[in-house]
Amino acid sequence: MKSILIVDDDINLCIVLSEELQENNYDAKFVNSADEAFDFLEKQSVDLILLDLKMPVKDGLYVLGKLKEKKVDSKVIVLTAYSDIESAIKTAYLGAVDFLSKPYDIDDLLFAMKKALNQEEHENKC
Numbered sequence: 001m002k003s004i005l006i007v008d009d010d011i012n013l014c015i016v017l018s019e020e021l022q023e024n025n026y027d028a029k030f031v032n033s034a035d036e037a038f039d040f041l042e043k044q045s046v047d048l049i050l051l052d053l054k055m056p057v058k059d060g061l062y063v064l065g066k067l068k069e070k071k072v073d074s075k076v077i078v079l080t081a082y083s084d085i086e087s088a089i090k091t092a093y094l095g096a097v098d099f100l101s102k103p104y105d106i107d108d109l110l111f112a113m114k115k116a117l118n119q120e121e122h123e124n125k126c
């Protein structure tokens with residue numbers, strides 16, 4: 001079962017989304033801030049991170065930068081209500097594999113996740 005970490009300051013979104021992902025056979029956990037995410041990832045690694053961009057104190061771009069710096073190899077999909085080209089380019093530059101706008105469509109999200117996770121399998125085969 002693939003492990004997913006949702007990083008979003010919107011607790012309701014985290015609860016709903018983690019349930020949706022569990023129904024789709026993902027091992028989904030969530031945290032509500034950048035610092036909680038780093039604490040979590042120190043203890044266990046995950047296959048995929050679903051990351052919010054707008055969070056108080058330390059935002060998603062900060063998280064992406066740190067993940068890159070720490071060479072965390074989880075795939076990252078950015079989920080944001082404030083989608084614009086500039087942020088999308090920045091997140092891609094910082095290593096995010098996909099960028100989806102909120103409110104997310106669960107089917108689009110599941111498709112993007114599958115794509116991101118399969119990409120990982122292909123890389124492992126090489």
Ligand SMILES: [Mg+2]
Nearest residue numbers: 009052054055
């Ligand atoms: Mg937010």
